Amino acid sequence: MASVSVPRTAAGILRRPTATTGVWSWFTTVDHKKIGIMYGVAAFAFFLIGGLEALLIRAQLAGPELSVVNADQYNQLFTMHGVTMIFLFVMPMAAAFFNYLIPLQIGARDVAFPRLNAFSFWVFLLGGLFLYSSWFLGGAPNGGWFGYAPNSTTDPSVGMSFYALGLLITGIASAASAVNLAVTVINMRAPGMSLFRVPIFTWMGLVVQFLLVFSLPIITVALFQLLFDRRWDTAFFDPTRGGDPILWQHMFWLFGHPEVYILILPAFGIISEILPVFSRKPLFGYQFVVFSGIAIGFIGFGVWAHHMYAAGLGPVANTAFGISTAIIAVPTGVKIFNWMATMYGGDLRFRSPMLYVVGAIMMFVIGGLSGVMHSVVPSDYQQTDTYFIVAHFHYVIFGGGVFAFFAGLVFWWPKVFGRMLSERLAKIQFWIMLVGFNLTFGPMHVLGMQGMIRRSFTYPEALGLTFWNQMATVGSYLIAVAVLVFIANVVITQRKPKGLDDEDPWDARSLEWTTSSPPPEHNFDEIPTVHALDEFWHRKYVEDERGRVVRVPAGAAPDHDPARGGGSGHAIHLPSPSFWPLVAAIGLPVMGYGVLYSWWVLALGALVTVVGLYGWALEPSVAEEA
Amino acid sequence: MERTETRPVGPQTAPPRPSHGPHPSAKEYVRIGVVLAVLTALEVATYYVDVSRAILIPTLFVLAVLKFLLVVLWFMHLRFDDRRYARFFVMGLAGAATLYLIVLLLFGAFSG
Amino acid sequence: MKSKARWTRSWPLALVLAALALSACSDPNLPQNTFAPAGPVARKQADLFWPVFWVAVGVFLVVEGGIVWMAIRFRHRRDRDRFPAQIHGNSRLEVGWTILPAVVIAVIMVPTVSLIWDLARPAGAGALNVTAEGHQWWWGFRYTDEDMRTSYDQPIVTADVLVIPVGRDVSLSLESAGGLIGGGPEQADYAVIHSFWVPRLAGKQDVVPGRTNRLVLRADEPGTYWGQCAEFCGLQHAQMRFRVVALPQAEWERWVANQKRPAVTPTDPEARRGMDLFLNGVSGGGQCIACHAVGGTEAASPAGPNLTHFADPTHECFAGCIWETSDRAALEEWLRNPTQAKLGSKMPDYNLTEDEIDALVAYLYSLT
Amino acid sequence: MAAVEHAVEHETTTGLPNTKLAMWLFLASECLLFGALISAYVLYRGADPLDGPTPADVFDIPYTSVSAFVLLASSLTMVLALSAAQRDDAVRMRLWLLTTAMLGMIFVGGQVYEFTTFYNEGLTVDVNLFGTTFYVLTGFHGVHVTVGILMLLSLVGMSLAGRLPADAAFPVEMVGLYWHFVDIVWIVIFTVVYLIPTGTAG
């Protein structure tokens, strides 16, 4: 335990928080594991909300010319659905995994900047709540998740201002956490962990942080421009004063495409981490998989205009971006084939994480292939802005991303909570979700090619789209059932007594499994020394001369500490809890309201943030002992 | 061959290094400052002479780049510091330059 | 595991079903089916779609088939508790499956690039020039050729329906119109991005304010082709539909001749009363002519749909093609409360009396 | 293991201090931020405004040149502060930091004056694209300078209160990196916005 006792008063006004348990401790914690859990819980809550919005969308589209919701409500629903799922679910859920796992996987005690980490979380959460407060303050954003100007700048409702401000706020969270995690991976690795011994999940995390560092500033500027156009009547995107709406599209997609790899690379990391465990083989071509991840990130910056084929950029641009887009299939293919090679000849144990992982690969490939069909520019003229696109990106994001997230959840659940989720329920959930998912999004390919545009709150019967829409709606409610099964699984599991029968339930490979479950606050009693990729596995097994694997006799492994988390680790000084990150974060949404309503509120918010930052700067990261 | 090393090797941690390389002396800083001032004066001078855009713009561009480099390499001591800092910064700089140049080209911003 | 085996046996069945589904795809009775092309542009696009699709199916079968096969072949068996061979990688294989997809991509990109350039070619001489104007939320069409001017020296203008001759290239200039309606922010017709799409004739082209994009299309057979705005453009984006009516040469000429004439002056007293209301204002003081043009009368505003030949049979539908023009009840409902009938529509509600509505409908139906 | 963990700054994997690495990453990110703002200005520069003043109408190059000199000078004083800090000369360090902050304030003050003048000459953010892009670009820069001033003053304050860490040169160096970055951004802005004439400016 961090040996923190009576604190010094910070800034002389407020007592330094000390509690590491209890409700209050969650507000002041700087522990990456607690922050990771909070990220996960908040992201999952937003997933339920975004999913609820999706269910309403599907209810409205269950038949021609229904009026479950009206046009106005529908536009808000799909915009908030997209924004929620992307910015408030997938990104923070990835952040949850990164936060929890990266320090454990690299053998560190925490991230590089623990308080900045807490700040990131609070900013994200408050930014999300700020966005959602728009429902009660005149209407939610209604211009689509990519908010094309000038529709987004001219729309008379307040929604798109919330969109700009909300995404600016959550962007600050992502930027701060990106720098933080990047420095963590670069700088905080355990002794012996060279770059090519870094677990693959952490590697993909590093690539994602770089994508964020370089793409977020672009959307930041774009959102400011959008906001200024709306709020102070600037002319960035106003064609009547010479502004060019295409500028917004370039700016948005310059960010937006790297963003989709920001969404999928964490999933690739999870897949690459779990697949070897249940194949009982090392990841095939680890280095190739690492490099392909880097290549995807790099090429991902050079394809943005594939969202603008129909915007009239001309044949030169369309040719260039068509080709660059198709090229992404190559490094992605490397990953797929290396995964297949990992499975090949393995001893595949289909426990629940493996089911999700294999499902994720199979579903992602479908989405990836439709992605390549989009890169065929002339056919994309037909596909763009139809349900074919909707099908594409749900196959990659839900099929690839969300399935992988569920894999990660069941796989690391025992690590995080010290209890096994029910295998049976997890498998039931998987099959319902797989069927529901394909029933929902498979038909959308057909719908798109048969002329159903996206963002359409209704469709006439004469278009002949009713049947497949009904299938999609049925499917979406099946997904909801699957999600409910997951929730039930969690509830049931949390009622079981804490403790694992087997501290290493999956026969895992990476460093986070060398510590207790859940890990102690200081993660490792002793910082491990790393000798190999898949360090933990190598502590359990060696390959004999003939390449066969034999188990290392218990206790004989070097550095293997059988007494896990046994309450030693006294004099380890961990960063102490602090509420300044929360204070500094609270100022930001206040400033957001200020932009919309009054300069005074803006100034108040700025003041709160500045006070928070000063408190933070003046407080030592580790409280002194009395 | 991608066989993973199983033999233990020594700690990877680099020996503690000073957080910054040798710094120029105050005198050298002042010298750089003077050069910067002169370059700026030259820039401003172009405003008063009448030259064609074809000469003016490259001249200004070169002067600005020189100033930029002087500040980055000396004042921000990238020249003396660990190479890895420079690598990060150049990633951002080159990335920004490339991406935005492409965007401006797509708008035909330089053809008019 | 048993259930998995059953799955594999049902594969051929699945394939047959898939083939059936695919053949049902090209059903021309679905009015916006891209698989039932009716013009050269859409046909070229579909012809490029299918080979790429089959390549994708090939990759799909290799990858997914491979995974399913491995899932069965290498699944854990209870009687086995030994480790499989620990293979860490194989550079040659990996380079191989880097290059192979690259080759496939290269092959796909050849016809792709050539069609990009093919479709980018401007229309040849003899094409019909039309400017399509996107409004919030309806389409207007202006025929800009010299020989398409009316007897009252205006270009022919239609709303909701683009009428074209069969077999002739139509060169469309796409413009975002808007900003013509006054009133508060709720009322204004903003110039925003739309996208012009007639699935059976051609893929989309965006309509971007401040620019003029072009699209060339042609219909090979007479008929009605449905289209719709495909870029989200605000509240009623979903109901910004339109149609393209392709007429055989003789009918086309008759249509043009009719369009060139000014609107007919009705003789029926009810319709005359409607005309009077239309031109001189309704009881609440509303002025239809503030927004609508009726050729040959003083109504000449380009802000709303042009109503000169509202009842011409080619004008099949109105108000963003939500309703058939022949649907009298719908037209009445529209006039009764346009902002309710089509939520947020930019046409104001003038609280017309039933009596006025009857008169106006009679007038509108007289405008053949 | 009884090592005191919070002295992590000097025992990182790469040997590079976390904060400095983070600072350079942040600055790399800022390159894309200002790049976007400058690109927007370049994209719209010289577009004939339908309304309102053009750059040629409002710019006062001698005035802005003085500002540019001031900001450059502040970079020099900043390194002198660092130099003093490295020599453990706290007094000189504070002095130079204060000078730097002062110069920064002169710059920002000059910008406020410039904005007011332009405003009075009819250049507002909404009058034309020049106003829009000019104010937003230089305004963002001005906000960065202001934040820098706050950090400089905080350093001075903390130094006076004895709350700087033993290695005081380190935070000074970090703030310095930020400050110089803001300066090089101005080098670019000064050239691109003020000195390169637009079509209409001749």
Ligand code: HEA
């Ligand atoms: C997780 C997110 C994610 C991912 C990973 C991808 C991956 C890809 N996407 Fe997708 N995309 C989105 C999310 C994503 N996309 C979203 C959200 C949108 C819509 C935005 C909006 O409009 O709202 C979109 C839209 C979109 C468009 C614009 C369509 C339009 O609006 O007109 C295009 C166009 O080219 C495209 C292409 C691709 C390609 C080529 C890939 C590739 O990376 C896929 C590569 C993978 C494979 C190809 C499969 C595996 C490879 C092999 C097995 C090797 C062999 C293969 C071949 C030889 C072909 N995507």
Ligand code: HEA
């Ligand atoms: C991560 C990304 C992500 C995810 C996971 C999803 C998940 C889903 N999406 Fe979404 N989607 C997007 C990203 C995503 N989507 C984006 C970016 C857009 C574009 C938006 C735009 O055009 O701007 C979009 C658009 C979009 C559309 C098109 C709307 C339109 O264009 O008009 C549709 C239509 O069916 C749809 C459906 C669904 C469905 C049915 C799910 C389902 O899979 C959801 C499953 C989840 C649940 C069903 C939740 C379970 C909830 C419960 C069980 C209730 C319990 C509740 C409590 C306890 C409180 N999505």
Ligand code: CUA
């Ligand atoms: Cu117009 Cu959508």
Ligand SMILES: [Cu+2]
């Ligand atoms: Cu993309």
